[in-house]
Amino acid sequence: MEAVTSPxxxxxIGCQWVKAFPSKFCDKTMKIARKTKKLGQDDPRRxxxxxxxxLAVSLVSLxxxxxxxxxxxxxxxxxxxxxxxxxxxxxxxxxxLGKGLNRILATLVAGALGVGVxxxxxxxxxxxxxxxxATFVFIIAVxxxxxxxxxxxxARYDYGLLIFIMTFCLVSISSYRDDQVLEMAHDRFFAxxxxxxxxxxxxxxxxxxxxxxxxHKSVAANMEKLSNFLQAFGDEYFTEESNENxxxxxxxxxxxxxxxxxxxTMANFARWEPGHGLFRYRHPWKMYLKVGNLTRDCAYKVExxxxxxxxxIQTPAEIRxxxxxxxxxxxxxxxxxLREMASTFLNMVRTSSANTHIESSKKAAEDLKSLLKTNLxxxxxxxxxxxxxxxxxxxxxxxxxxxxxAEAVNELGKAASFRxxxxxxxxxxxxxxxxxxxxxxxxxxxxxxxCVITVAE
Amino acid sequence: MEAVTSPxxxxxIGCQWVKAFPSKFCDKTMKIARKTKKLGQDDPRRxxxxxxxxLAVSLVSLxxxxxxxxxxxxxxxxxxxxxxxxxxxxxxxxxxLGKGLNRILATLVAGALGVGVxxxxxxxxxxxxxxxxATFVFIIAVxxxxxxxxxxxxARYDYGLLIFIMTFCLVSISSYRDDQVLEMAHDRFFAxxxxxxxxxxxxxxxxxxxxxxxxHKSVAANMEKLSNFLQAFGDEYFTEESNENxxxxxxxxxxxxxxxxxxxTMANFARWEPGHGLFRYRHPWKMYLKVGNLTRDCAYKVExxxxxxxxxIQTPAEIRxxxxxxxxxxxxxxxxxLREMASTFLNMVRTSSANTHIESSKKAAEDLKSLLKTNLxxxxxxxxxxxxxxxxxxxxxxxxxxxxxAEAVNELGKAASFRxxxxxxxxxxxxxxxxxxxxxxxxxxxxxxxCVITVAE
Numbered sequence: 001m002e003a004v005t006s007p008x009x010x011x012x013i014g015c016q017w018v019k020a021f022p023s024k025f026c027d028k029t030m031k032i033a034r035k036t037k038k039l040g041q042d043d044p045r046r047x048x049x050x051x052x053x054x055l056a057v058s059l060v061s062l063x064x065x066x067x068x069x070x071x072x073x074x075x076x077x078x079x080x081x082x083x084x085x086x087x088x089x090x091x092x093x094x095x096x097l098g099k100g101l102n103r104i105l106a107t108l109v110a111g112a113l114g115v116g117v118x119x120x121x122x123x124x125x126x127x128x129x130x131x132x133x134a135t136f137v138f139i140i141a142v143x144x145x146x147x148x149x150x151x152x153x154x155a156r157y158d159y160g161l162l163i164f165i166m167t168f169c170l171v172s173i174s175s176y177r178d179d180q181v182l183e184m185a186h187d188r189f190f191a192x193x194x195x196x197x198x199x200x201x202x203x204x205x206x207x208x209x210x211x212x213x214x215x216h217k218s219v220a221a222n223m224e225k226l227s228n229f230l231q232a233f234g235d236e237y238f239t240e241e242s243n244e245n246x247x248x249x250x251x252x253x254x255x256x257x258x259x260x261x262x263x264x265t266m267a268n269f270a271r272w273e274p275g276h277g278l279f280r281y282r283h284p285w286k287m288y289l290k291v292g293n294l295t296r297d298c299a300y301k302v303e304x305x306x307x308x309x310x311x312x313i314q315t316p317a318e319i320r321x322x323x324x325x326x327x328x329x330x331x332x333x334x335x336x337x338l339r340e341m342a343s344t345f346l347n348m349v350r351t352s353s354a355n356t357h358i359e360s361s362k363k364a365a366e367d368l369k370s371l372l373k374t375n376l377x378x379x380x381x382x383x384x385x386x387x388x389x390x391x392x393x394x395x396x397x398x399x400x401x402x403x404x405x406a407e408a409v410n411e412l413g414k415a416a417s418f419r420x421x422x423x424x425x426x427x428x429x430x431x432x433x434x435x436x437x438x439x440x441x442x443x444x445x446x447x448x449x450x451c452v453i454t455v456a457e
Numbered sequence: 458m459e460a461v462t463s464p465x466x467x468x469x470i471g472c473q474w475v476k477a478f479p480s481k482f483c484d485k486t487m488k489i490a491r492k493t494k495k496l497g498q499d500d501p502r503r504x505x506x507x508x509x510x511x512l513a514v515s516l517v518s519l520x521x522x523x524x525x526x527x528x529x530x531x532x533x534x535x536x537x538x539x540x541x542x543x544x545x546x547x548x549x550x551x552x553x554l555g556k557g558l559n560r561i562l563a564t565l566v567a568g569a570l571g572v573g574v575x576x577x578x579x580x581x582x583x584x585x586x587x588x589x590x591a592t593f594v595f596i597i598a599v600x601x602x603x604x605x606x607x608x609x610x611x612a613r614y615d616y617g618l619l620i621f622i623m624t625f626c627l628v629s630i631s632s633y634r635d636d637q638v639l640e641m642a643h644d645r646f647f648a649x650x651x652x653x654x655x656x657x658x659x660x661x662x663x664x665x666x667x668x669x670x671x672x673h674k675s676v677a678a679n680m681e682k683l684s685n686f687l688q689a690f691g692d693e694y695f696t697e698e699s700n701e702n703x704x705x706x707x708x709x710x711x712x713x714x715x716x717x718x719x720x721x722t723m724a725n726f727a728r729w730e731p732g733h734g735l736f737r738y739r740h741p742w743k744m745y746l747k748v749g750n751l752t753r754d755c756a757y758k759v760e761x762x763x764x765x766x767x768x769x770i771q772t773p774a775e776i777r778x779x780x781x782x783x784x785x786x787x788x789x790x791x792x793x794x795l796r797e798m799a800s801t802f803l804n805m806v807r808t809s810s811a812n813t814h815i816e817s818s819k820k821a822a823e824d825l826k827s828l829l830k831t832n833l834x835x836x837x838x839x840x841x842x843x844x845x846x847x848x849x850x851x852x853x854x855x856x857x858x859x860x861x862x863a864e865a866v867n868e869l870g871k872a873a874s875f876r877x878x879x880x881x882x883x884x885x886x887x888x889x890x891x892x893x894x895x896x897x898x899x900x901x902x903x904x905x906x907x908c909v910i911t912v913a914e
Contacts, residue, residue, distance in 0.1 A: 039606055046606045054599035057622070058591050061630045065587045075634065079627055086623040130522045134515050141543075142511035149496055149503045165514070166543040170536055173518045177532065257757070261718040300714070304761040307854055372843060386829060390847025397764055 084195025092211035094269030102160030114171025212270035230335035234328035326368035333361035541652025549668035551726035559617030571628025669727035687792035691785035790818035
């Protein structure tokens with residue numbers, strides 16, 4: 001207290017602060033540098049995207065430097081082109097294309113409507129004109145703003161409606177001062193068209209990021225995460241000590257629980273993308289959402305299973321031991337089925353190999369049920385049996401979920417014309433799709449480590 | 458086939474199409490009208506918002522009509538003001554304020570930097586200038602675009618960074634043609650400031666929508682939804698027939714499962730809002746996310762419980778009947794605790810009344826456990842017992858979750874200085890907070906139907 005109030009104390013604190021400043025500043029800088037490095041390493045496409053934006057903006061800024069181009073564009077045109085590039089250029093091709101087409105279409109329609117309103121209001125004379133224009137502006141702004149609340153419209157045309165209001169207002173209001181409205185609307189539309197084209201060309205031609213491909217990989221990665229949990233579950237639950245190193249690996253599934261909105265965003269953008277690689281235009285992106293939802297349903301069951309991991313101490317190991325073998329089998333077979341599906345799905349191959357594992361898990365479930373039927377625990381305390389026995393109900397539900405996922409994946413495979421194949425399973429080593437694929441920009445199919453795929457078609 | 462290929466058939470189809478067109482068009486129009494009506498009725502604030510946008514745009518368009526204002530603004534200034542209003546005006550005060558402040562600050566900093574680059578590049582002569590300017594534009598665009606990937610920056614300053622790139626590019630590039638850069642930057646900044654102010658005044662003064670209040674109500678409504686499920690669960694599970702009418706009511710909790718991203722968005726916007734009503738500036742919005750996460754954890758358990766509803770037929774009613782009483786008591790007491798919390802939380806009152814219910818549910822859990830200890834089901838088939846018995850484990854976990862939620866709500870209440878109170882519980886009629894509150898724009902505390910609150914402090 002004294003140090004703060006006395007002038008001497010304040011000076012001391014000031015000195016300390018000044019002395020500490022360089023080291024604090026260094027710490028902060030180092031921290032930011034580390035974060036930046038990690039961000040770049042996690043997904044190198046981020047760095048590439050930043051460079052692409054820099055390039056696109058520099059390209060349109062050329063319009064200012066070269067007299068012939070500048071003269072045909074004019075100052076305002078050049079400005080609109082720069083503005084368009086900055087606002088339209090997005091990380092993925094789908095998002096850039098969606099925004100660009102929205103912008104072009106909205107500018108065209110709003111410009112035409114603005115010119116129409118200009119012509120109409122000119123008829124009403126000098127005095128009536130501002131009133132008529134203001135009325136139109138008000139009505140159009142109200143209607144368009146309300147339209148943005150429709151969920152289906154918001155998902156695809158939100159940006160377009162925003163640009164529509166903006167362009168309509170600018171064109172029709174300027175008509176009050178400027179009689180060259182048609183020319184102005186034409187120039188602006190042309191500038192925006194050029195800005196969109198520059199963005200699209202740079203976005204699509206230099207290391208393009210296809211959001212549809214990201215969605216495809218993310219759906220596969222989610223299955224893989226569930227598979228990781230189920231692979232490890234048996235060992236975690238039926239042994240006394242828990243492996244702390246394994247924790248973050250098997251807890252990966254938690255991100256699946258909250259992946260709904262990001263998947264929906266990706267699917268919305270993906271619908272704008274043209275065909276590329278193995279993805280056609282009109283690829284059935286909606287069906288990815290169905291697979292995603294089923295995977296999430298499965299993740300809820302996995303979450304229920306996970307809560308049993310935390311309270312396994314309630315049950316003595318010998319009681320748990322009695323159901324160990326079939327439970328482990330169910331869990332491992334489900335894990336294999338999911339991994340199989342994730343891997344073949346990722347490589348866009350249609351196969352029924354996962355069904356073998358699902359059948360095995362169903363057989364294990366029957367064994368488990370008949371084991372429970374025998375009066376296995378006659379002398380044991382029911383209170384100790386219940387936690388162990390109740391592990392079986394989420395496990396059995398997971399089989400059903402995996403079955404549904406397999407069906408949906410198969411349907412999707414048919415709709416998207418995945419290749420048909422015969423698969424021979426070799427080994428079951430877990431490998432992380434996520435690390436390799438989601439952060440990988442290219443379209444090439446990943447090497448499949450644990451199965452040999454013979455394409456039969 | 459024939460009808461399509463023969464000219465006569467084609468004509469017939471054409472005629473049919475033309476005849477059917479008016480009725481089809483009418484159907485479509487009616488459908489859209491119904492949807493529009495529903496959208497407006499679901500949340501009347503949407504209509505108000507649309508009118509507010511129309512008003513704000515019409516207001517700034519006045520700059521064009523009145524000569525004195527127009528002369529001081531210029532055509533470009535008036536255009537920037539309109540553009541700002543359209544782009545900045547959002548549904549809630551928080552979002553508008555966040556975007557507006559981002560835009561003002563970004564324009565100020567980018568304008569200053571642009572003028573600085575102009576001065577620096579002027580020194581390098583006519584030939585060096587474009588190269589220097591282009592280099593700066595490239596570097597700034599790359600760095601700023603990369604900064605947008607930092608999650609913390611993205612959450613609050615994404616729009617600001619976008620405007621920063623845009624303004625910097627426009628100012629520094631135009632400096633190549635126009636030597637009045639300082640004046641231009643000043644004019645543009647002034648126009649944007651006016652645009653932001655008009656948006657903010659209209660947004661805040663006419664029926665303001667406070668997103669923080671929406672978040673507050675949504676967190677309470679989520680607790681209420683879980684409460685609804687738990688209230689009905691006992692009757693649903695322990696009776697033979699299921700009440701189909703009840704289905705959508707008790708399934709309300711499913712929306713809680715996927716509410717994470719919308720809560721995060723709301724919390725981010727809420728942090729921009731000034732104090733209003735009972736909410737101070739710097740209200741602990743982050744703690745709402747904690748309560749939201751705990752509620753979601755509880756919803757995952759409820760999801761596990763829900764899956765038992767679907768497979769209750771596996772267990773004969775008499776077996777389920779043996780644990781009916783304590784199970785129902787746990788579920789109902791948890792439901793009451795959640796409803797109590799939702800209601801007092803909504804009214805910003807701090808009370809320990811929910812704890813009474815949590816204690817009761819814990820007591821019921823003890824009863825349930827001791828019931829399971831007695832060899833109640835000696836002669837029954839274990840396979841039939843297990844599904845019924847395993848209902849107990851999510852139920853017991855829910856008690857823990859509710860306890861955690863109560864703790865988090867209490868902490869939040871302390872941090873946000875909720876009023877302390879004594880509560881007398883009168884009746885337990887379920888009532889839907891969601892319908893009344895979320896879609897209700899005012900800040901007045903809702904009438905609490907099932908408890909009398911005596912404010913002590």
